[in-house]
Amino acid sequence: MTTYFNEMFQDGNVRSPYARLEGWTRDMPADLRLAKQAEAEALFRRIGITFAVYGEGGDPDRLIPFDMFPRVFTANEWAKLERGIKQRARALNAFLVDVYGRGEIVRAGRIPAGLVYQNAAYERAVAGFVPPKGVYSHIVGIDIVRTGPTDFYVLEDNCRTPSGVSYMLESREMMMRMFPDLFRENRIEPVDNYHEILRRTLASVAPAKCDRDPTIVILTPGQFNSAYYEHSFLADLMGVELVEGQDLFVDGEYVYMRTTEGPKRVDVIYRRIDDAYIDPLCFRADSMLGIPGLMDVYRSGGVSICSAPGAGVADDKAVYTYVPEMIRFYLGEEPILNNVPTWKCAGADDLGYVLSNLGELVVKEVHGSGGYGMLVGPKSTKLQIEQFRALILANPGNYIAQPTLALSTTPTFVDQGIAPRHVDLRPYCLVGERIELVPGGLTRVALTEGSLVVNSSQGGGVKDTWVLAE
């Protein structure tokens, strides 16, 4: 029987960060709780924060469930997490600059050449190019789980366009609106300056040719994208234009945005479109979403693209296993945050182990995301395991496996009252001239009893995440 670390209750006692929440829930009448939950849902519905689920059909305007019970970290816990996250973001960016440059880490034999250069996310088109300030991944989303009082593991890195930060901001907004007293009784670090830091980060990587206050835009694939709400939300907060490919065009050495007052030069593009689609002249010729000629302007220093094309080579699940090596190699430091031990099915020994222990392991696709195409051994039927075995055998290199982690739980409002549910954490680290992150992140919660899959596409919900001031 696995035991799970409960972040609020230990041996019948309430852990200190949650001390003031005990009374809050004890004193809250059931009807008030239901009323508040309905209020939260109505507010989310009104602002239109919904999440379309890929590949499942159903209601594209489904609300992502919001749980009112906050998840809390002490200042000390956060200080360690913050150091670990920043360390990782630095190493990932150093790796990207290196593998598009001299490739020292490959030459030194610390990571296999094929894993880097034959990676589908490695963009030959940007080899030899160093983006402004040497930053490839400007928003690094690092998924972290907790298994004990001081035990944290990084599940995966997201170096391209991690989503979900709007939920972090909206959850806080919602809690402050519904429970202002809680924010007087607890000293909670603010997160509402995220958009200011994001704007400052993007401005700090404007191209050298830009000699004025840079014009920033957010490039979205359009309103049918599942994260469209977030794109427009961030554009509003930062006071920048939200554009689609057709709103931008290349003329001479620069990119321009069509406006009612005529063309306006654009200096920094925060893109939420995949590499393959951003420029039909460089990548997929059939892309209708991109801007023809954008990559030539980018590579000749006329515009910055965040994250930089090619950043994806740092965050696939096979490269992930080498991040601790990156930290040692580039920074000369020991990793502050642990990696989850990972078996790579590409190797015969690892494959053998994985196939013999499928019932105990979590198996994931190397390029998968969103909780799709994965097997959670202990939660699967024999039939599901056998079906997955066939998939792995057909293409071993496409899979990695990890032990099933005992994800921590936090109290969560459920139909029967309050019960522990498993959670993870995605902080958003911003990398420009400086490396910054707001205290906290997005806590995702697996609302189904016993479930360890927190992805919103798999029925997970979100919580407000508190970091207490010293």
Add this chain to the structure above:
Amino acid sequence: MLLSVDHVTRYEYDRPVRGVVQSHRLTPTKFAGQRTISWNVSVSGGTMGGGFRDGAGDWVQAWSVAGPVSHIEVRVHGEVETTDLAGVLKGSRESVSPEAYLRETPFTNFDPALRALGAAALSEDILSSAHAMSASVSAAIAYRPGSTHAHTTAAEALAQGEGVCQDHAHALLALARSQGIPARYVSGYLQSSNDGMAHEAAHAWAELNVPGFGWIGFDPANQCCPDERYIRLGSGLDAQDAAPIRGVSRGQGIEKLLVTVAVQTQQQ
């Protein structure tokens, strides 16, 4: 050898388009086998955009043309002094790892027939393997203009047993890469002559990476390695990636393409 190039690409649109953006790889590569005497590229009504040397050492130059416009002419004129280096790309400056040229693309996927040809030509010595692969592509695909089109894949060309230089190059890339030898597509020019060989003045061939030598050119269409009759422009994973001109027009006009190329020996 002193070669002169006159290359005109004319795009005609049946209805005026609102604008055109192009990306060119139309500048001779800097390497020991060629020295540029003069070189000029112009685009009618065009504005020169950003230019840069990419990681493979190619000069990439952007152009844009503001519409409405019903035709565009890209003119290339220049002179290059060439030296026969037996295909070896000596003295080029590049930073891309050869391992980046091992992947399949839609044009070069490892069809079982291509893979089998590659395996049959593979021996201990990579240089001998490269020659054998090039020879087997020459033997398997007859040169026949008009037998294929711009989107024909290596597998299709092999299956029908005929093609043009683009198909030969794609097939050789698939053979080499399927056996773990890095290979890339090269576009350039070839001196025109009337000796009955497969001369296409706007030409393409392949380069394979051979330990100890670096990149070596192989031209299966002409059963040789590039010599002083060749001018090298740029490279990529396949014909689309290495295209001398990639362009997109905004508007509904249907495009018609007219190309003339002359590559001739100048008296020294």
